Amino acid sequence: MQLQFYNIINDELRGSEDTHTVTDPRTEEELWPCPIATASDFEDAVAAASKAFLTWSQTSLAERQALLVKLADNIKEHGDELAAVLARETGKSTILANIDVQAAVAQSLYYSQNGLSDEIQHEDDHSRVIATHIPIGTVGAICPWNFPLILSNIKIVSSLVTGNCVIVKPSPFTPYAVLKHIELARGIFPPGVLQVLNGGAELGAAMCSHPGIHKISFTGQTSTGKKVMAACAKTLKKVTLELAGNDACIVLPDADLDKAVPSIASGGFFNAGQVCVASKRIYVHEGIYDEFLERLVREVEEKYQVQEDGTVPSVFGPVDNKLQFEIVKGIIEDCKRRGFDIRTGGKTVDVAESGKGFWLEPTIVSRPEEGSLLVQEEQFGPVLPILGWSDEDDVVRRANLANAGLGASVYSRDLKEAERVARRLEAGSVWINQSERPNFAAYFSGIKDSGFGGEMGRQGLLSYAYTKCLHFTK
Numbered sequence: 082m083q084l085q086f087y088n089i090i091n092d093e094l095r096g097s098e099d100t101h102t103v104t105d106p107r108t109e110e111e112l113w114p115c116p117i118a119t120a121s122d123f124e125d126a127v128a129a130a131s132k133a134f135l136t137w138s139q140t141s142l143a144e145r146q147a148l149l150v151k152l153a154d155n156i157k158e159h160g161d162e163l164a165a166v167l168a169r170e171t172g173k174s175t176i177l178a179n180i181d182v183q184a185a186v187a188q189s190l191y192y193s194q195n196g197l198s199d200e201i202q203h204e205d206d207h208s209r210v211i212a213t214h215i216p217i218g219t220v221g222a223i224c225p226w227n228f229p230l231i232l233s234n235i236k237i238v239s240s241l242v243t244g245n246c247v248i249v250k251p252s253p254f255t256p257y258a259v260l261k262h263i264e265l266a267r268g269i270f271p272p273g274v275l276q277v278l279n280g281g282a283e284l285g286a287a288m289c290s291h292p293g294i295h296k297i298s299f300t301g302q303t304s305t306g307k308k309v310m311a312a313c314a315k316t317l318k319k320v321t322l323e324l325a326g327n328d329a330c331i332v333l334p335d336a337d338l339d340k341a342v343p344s345i346a347s348g349g350f351f352n353a354g355q356v357c358v359a360s361k362r363i364y365v366h367e368g369i370y371d372e373f374l375e376r377l378v379r380e381v382e383e384k385y386q387v388q389e390d391g392t393v394p395s396v397f398g399p400v401d402n403k404l405q406f407e408i409v410k411g412i413i414e415d416c417k418r419r420g421f422d423i424r425t426g427g428k429t430v431d432v433a434e435s436g437k438g439f440w441l442e443p444t445i446v447s448r449p450e451e452g453s454l455l456v457q458e459e460q461f462g463p464v465l466p467i468l469g470w471s472d473e474d475d476v477v478r479r480a481n482l483a484n485a486g487l488g489a490s491v492y493s494r495d496l497k498e499a500e501r502v503a504r505r506l507e508a509g510s511v512w513i514n515q516s517e518r519p520n521f522a523a524y525f526s527g528i529k530d531s532g533f534g535g536e537m538g539r540q541g542l543l544s545y546a547y548t549k550c551l552h553f554t555k
C-alpha cells in the first residue's frame with residue numbers, strides 16, 4: 082500500500098520538505114513519509130480559520146448538523162481505507178481499527194441530532210432572560226495516539242456543531258488516519274473550517290500560545306496537560322484537558338463472576354490496556370480473591386494472546402510505539418525486581434514469532450505492593466495488578482488516588498450496594514457491572530489530575546461555546 086499524506090490548509094493539500102515516518106508497531110516496518118507542518122503552514126491555517134469563522138459562525142445549527150451527516154457518510158464511504166491506514170500506524174487488528182472508524186461515524190451522527198439551543202434562565206412578570214450559546218472562535222485540537230480517529234473526531238464534531246473552526250493536530254505517532262480523514266472531507270465544510278497539521282510538541286506548544294487560537298481541547302498525559310494549561314494562561318484561552326486515568330475496579334463479594342471476569346478482562350486488556358479508562362487496578366474482596374484470580378488468568382490466557390496476523394479477530398495487540406513499550410516494560414521489570422507474583426505473562430521481549438514488533442504478553446500481577454509503580458501510576462499497557470480487600474472504607478481510600486480520578490467500576494449482584502460504593506469513588510465516570518466504555522451522550526471528564534472540564538453530551542458541548550444572556554424587560 083503506497084499512500085501520500087498532506088497537511089490540509091484552507092481545503093488545499095500541502096506537502097512539506099520536512100517529513101517523518103511512523104514505525105508499524107506489529108512489524109517494525111517504516112510506514113509512509115508524513116509532512117511536518119512548518120511555522121508558516123501554521124500561520125496560514127490560523128489565518129484561514131479566522132477568515133472562515135466570520136461566515137461559519139453565522140450559520141444555523143441545522144445547516145451545520147446537515148454537514149455533519151455528510152461527514153459521517155464520508156467516513157462510512159472511506160471506512161475500509163481509513164481502517165487499513167489506522168491499523169498499520171497503531172498496530173490494531175482489523176476489528177479494532179474498524180471500531181475506531183465506526184465510532185467516528187456514530188459521533189458525527191450523534192451531534193448531527195444533538196446541539197446547543199437557547200434556554201430560558203429566568204422568567205417573571207417583568208423580565209425574561211434567555212441564554213444563547215455562541216461559538217468561541219478557532220479551536221486547537223491536540224490529540225493522543227491510542228484512538229486516533231475517535232479522539233480527534235470528537236473534538237472536530239464538537240467544534241463544528243457549535244459553530245467554531247478547528248485545527249487538528251494528531252499525535253506524531255499516529256498521524257495518518259487523521260490526515261486522511263480530513264483530506265477526504267475536503268469540500269464538505271467551507272475552506273478554513275476544518276484543517277489539520279502534522280507535528281509534535283513544538284507545534285502543540287505553538288497552538289497553545291497563538292492569540293489566533295481561542296480554545297485548546299487537549300487529550301494526553303497529565304504532565305503535558307499541565308504545560309498546555311500554563312501556556313494557554315498567557316492568552317486566557319479556554320482549555321479542556323482530558324488526561325491520564327488510573328481506574329480502580331472494585332469487585333464486591335457477591336459479584337457474578339461469570340459476567341464480571343470477562344468484563345474485567347476486557348476492561349484491562351482491550352487494545353492491550355491502552356485505553357484512558359482501562360481498568361488499571363482491580364480490588365477483589367478476599368472472600369472470592371482466589372477464585373477470581375484463577376478465572377481471570379484462564380480468561381486472559383484464552384482470549385488475549387499475541388496474534389501477529391492483524392486480520393485475526395482480536396482486541397489485543399502490540400503497544401503502539403517504542404516509547405510506550407519501554408515504559409510498560411520498565412513497569413513489568415520493576416514488578417520482577419521486587420519479587421511480585423506474576424501469574425501470567427511477564428515476558429517483555431521477542432514474544433512474537435517474528436521477533437519483531439512492540440509486543441508484550443498480557444500480564445497479571447497478584448498482590449503487588451500498594452505503593453508500587455504498577456499500582457500508583459498509569460501503566461497504559463497490558464499489565465494488570467489484582468489486589469485484595471476486606472474492609473469497604475479501606476478499599477475506597479485505596480481506590481481514591483490523589484493524582485487521578487478519570488473512571489472507575491464496581492461489580493455486584495446488588496445494584497443498590499454497587500451504586501452506594503460507586504458514589505463514594507472520586508472519579509468523573511463510574512461504570513456498574515460493565516467495563517469502562519464512554520457514551521457519546523454522557524459527559525466525560527476527569528477529576529483531580531485526570532482533567533480539567535470535559536467533553537461529550539450537552540455539558541461537553543458547552544465547553545465549546547460562550548454562554549451569553551439576553552435580558553428582556555416586559
Ligand code: NAD
Nearest residue numbers: 224225226252281282285286301302305323324325326357
Ligand atoms: P502526550 O501528552 O504525550 O501527547 C498528546 C499530544 O500532545 C500529542 O499530540 C503531542 O504531540 C502533544 N504535545 C506534546 N507536548 C506538548 C506541549 N508541550 N504542548 C502542546 N502539545 C504537546 O500523550 P500521549 O502519550 O499521546 O497519550 C497517552 C495519554 O493520553 C495517556 O496518559 C492516556 O491516559 C491519555 N488519554 C486520556 C484520554 C481522556 O479522555 N482522558 C483519552 C485518551 C488518552
